[in-house]
Amino acid sequence: MAIVDDEVRQIAHLARIKIDDNEIPGYAEQLSKILDFVTQMNAVDTDGIEPLAHPLEVAAHNRADVVLERDMRESFQSNAPQIENSLYLVPKVIE
Amino acid sequence: MSSYPDTVAGIATALANGEFSSVEITRHYLAKIAEFDGLLNSYITICDDRALHDAKMADERRARGEAGPVTGVPYAHKDIFCTKGIRTSCASRMLDNFIAPYDATVSERLNDAGMVLLGKTNMDEFAMGSSNESSYYGPVLNPWKTSAVPGGSSGGSAAAVAARIAPCATATDTGGSIRQPAALCGVSGLKPTYGRVSRYGMIAFASSLDQGGPIATTAEDLALMMNVMATFDAKDSTSIDHPMADHTDSLTKSIKGLRCGVPKQFFNNSLDPDVAKTTRAAISELERLGAICSEIDIPSIELAIPAYYVISSAECSSNLSRYDGVRFGYRCENPIDLEDMYERSRSEGLGSETKRRILIGTYALSSGYYDAYYAKAQQIRRLIRDSFTTALESVDVIVGPTSPSVAFELGQKTDDPVSMYLSDIYTTAVNLAGLPAVSVPAGFVDGLPVGLQVIGNDFEESTLLQVAHQYQNVTDWHTRKPPLGG
Numbered sequence: 001m002a003i004v005d006d007e008v009r010q011i012a013h014l015a016r017i018k019i020d021d022n023e024i025p026g027y028a029e030q031l032s033k034i035l036d037f038v039t040q041m042n043a044v045d046t047d048g049i050e051p052l053a054h055p056l057e058v059a060a061h062n063r064a065d066v067v068l069e070r071d072m073r074e075s076f077q078s079n080a081p082q083i084e085n086s087l088y089l090v091p092k093v094i095e
Numbered sequence: 096m097s098s099y100p101d102t103v104a105g106i107a108t109a110l111a112n113g114e115f116s117s118v119e120i121t122r123h124y125l126a127k128i129a130e131f132d133g134l135l136n137s138y139i140t141i142c143d144d145r146a147l148h149d150a151k152m153a154d155e156r157r158a159r160g161e162a163g164p165v166t167g168v169p170y171a172h173k174d175i176f177c178t179k180g181i182r183t184s185c186a187s188r189m190l191d192n193f194i195a196p197y198d199a200t201v202s203e204r205l206n207d208a209g210m211v212l213l214g215k216t217n218m219d220e221f222a223m224g225s226s227n228e229s230s231y232y233g234p235v236l237n238p239w240k241t242s243a244v245p246g247g248s249s250g251g252s253a254a255a256v257a258a259r260i261a262p263c264a265t266a267t268d269t270g271g272s273i274r275q276p277a278a279l280c281g282v283s284g285l286k287p288t289y290g291r292v293s294r295y296g297m298i299a300f301a302s303s304l305d306q307g308g309p310i311a312t313t314a315e316d317l318a319l320m321m322n323v324m325a326t327f328d329a330k331d332s333t334s335i336d337h338p339m340a341d342h343t344d345s346l347t348k349s350i351k352g353l354r355c356g357v358p359k360q361f362f363n364n365s366l367d368p369d370v371a372k373t374t375r376a377a378i379s380e381l382e383r384l385g386a387i388c389s390e391i392d393i394p395s396i397e398l399a400i401p402a403y404y405v406i407s408s409a410e411c412s413s414n415l416s417r418y419d420g421v422r423f424g425y426r427c428e429n430p431i432d433l434e435d436m437y438e439r440s441r442s443e444g445l446g447s448e449t450k451r452r453i454l455i456g457t458y459a460l461s462s463g464y465y466d467a468y469y470a471k472a473q474q475i476r477r478l479i480r481d482s483f484t485t486a487l488e489s490v491d492v493i494v495g496p497t498s499p500s501v502a503f504e505l506g507q508k509t510d511d512p513v514s515m516y517l518s519d520i521y522t523t524a525v526n527l528a529g530l531p532a533v534s535v536p537a538g539f540v541d542g543l544p545v546g547l548q549v550i551g552n553d554f555e556e557s558t559l560l561q562v563a564h565q566y567q568n569v570t571d572w573h574t575r576k577p578p579l580g581g
Binding site: 038054058079088 | 197405472
């Protein structure tokens with residue numbers, strides 16, 4: 001399964017990762033190799049087999065809807081790249 | 096004291112007997128880290144002040160008569176577990192400046208037990224790798240041979256324990272990341288049943304596969320660590336509430352009559368012939384201890400690696416979408432707009448292997464490809480799980496090699512992702528099936544350690560530790576120390 005340069009650009013856009021033009025062919029080659037490798041899966045017939053999501057097939061448990069944490073805004077925001085008046089700042093999105 | 100014990104059990108006993116204080120043993124380990132880790136690079140952050148503070152608290156707790164079994168024993172913590180107030184980087188530039196605002200459940204339990212945090216260990220970036228070469232903080236060296244890799248992703252934890260600059264360490268295993276580095280560094284490592292150790296505060300890579308566990312020199316130490324680390328946790332929705340015995344209870348029981356299955360698929364062309372010979376010798380040792388070994392068949396297991404790379408990459412692409420440069424983590428300089436900020440922050444903040452896996456996962460989950468890749472891989476996952484379930488109806492444990500070769504050279508596989516992925520040929524199937532497995536030192540090939548892997552049924556950690564302990568009673572591989580270290 002060969003991935004062409006334009007597909008790498010499309011996937012990178014979906015993943016919101018910038019890839020420089022000179023790196024595209026390298027990624028195309030490596031992704032193609034990995035996909036070739038995983039297509040080994042096609043050797044086995046899996047018709048009618050139910051996909052397995054949780055190895056032990058245990059349903060996720062819910063916990064009671066009670067607050068367990070105090071307000072941690074300050075400590076969370078101490079990790080933020082840019083804040084102002086307790087708000088997270090990002091580049092302007094609306095003109 | 097001229098020489099200190101270097102096991103968790105030995106240190107715990109000496110502390111209980113008042114032979115030395117926690118402050119004294121902690122200073123001893125911090126001095127060894129200072130002496131050896133400049134070269135080894137097994138720690139990302141060394142927590143001198145915090146360690147001495149915790150050690151003093153542990154000594155005071157003991158003086159009050161409130162010490163538990165491992166109070167005052169130092170440990171190293173994989174830098175994937177959130178530690179409140181301490182940088183938690185996951186070995187990524189993305190989190191180089193991230194100070195965790197809270198403790199992972201595992202961190203909290205180790206604290207509550209009175210264990211002393213020496214530092215945070217190096218690893219592959221976001222736990223993606225089998226050689227520890229994808230770390231933003233540089234590779235860890237193998238203390239047995241400094242031109243070789245320690246394995247990964249928990250390479251720092253395994254190397255630190257092997258070099259005796261930590262008596263034990265935490266680690267995580269998504270496709271072999273506890274067992275493979277333990278094997279390559281000549282130490283013991285346990286990957287528990289999926290759901291046994293809480294994932295709360297453990298930075299996610301592939302949520303349906305990730306599982307925390309311990310690395311130490313002996314099976315007994317793994318048992319002591321498991322008693323602290325394992326618990327049901329309401330904060331982790333995939334944590335499993337299942338009864339748990341004291342993991343040390345079964346250690347001294349004989350394995351006479353234990354049925355061991357040896358999968359013929361594990362002794363395939365991928366396995367180095369000398370590693371095969373060493374593994375066979377270890378299996379013979381189990382037979383001398385009274386185990387009944389027979390060849391078994393685990394069909395579909397050869398499809399584990401392709402299925403694993405689809406599932407883990409898909410879950411990785413989803414989990415790592417949180418790194419967007421908005422609320423925490425790396426943000427690029429002077430973004431021109433929001434899109435540019437997302438794309439450049441992720442491009443500059445993440446390493447090449449991580450980006451490769453996000454791209455593969457994004458592709459596998461994208462419209463039109465989901466059934467061919469992700470759904471197909473999950474169907475194969477069921478076949479693999481069923482194969483193990485069937486095999487474990489006729490045997491108690493499954494034994495074989497942990498890794499197809501001994502430690503390989505640094506740089507040998509970095510340009511060829513597929514060859515790197517094949518390092519995990521005997522470990523990934525176990526994660527897909529959710530089963531527990533242990534790796535213990537079982538000999539040497541060309542002066543480098545070989546690991547024996549023992550796989551058990553769901554929640555049978557105690558049986559695995561029993562086999563490992565009985566094996567270590569009659570062998571001394573786990574006591575051998577590498578040239579680099581103290």
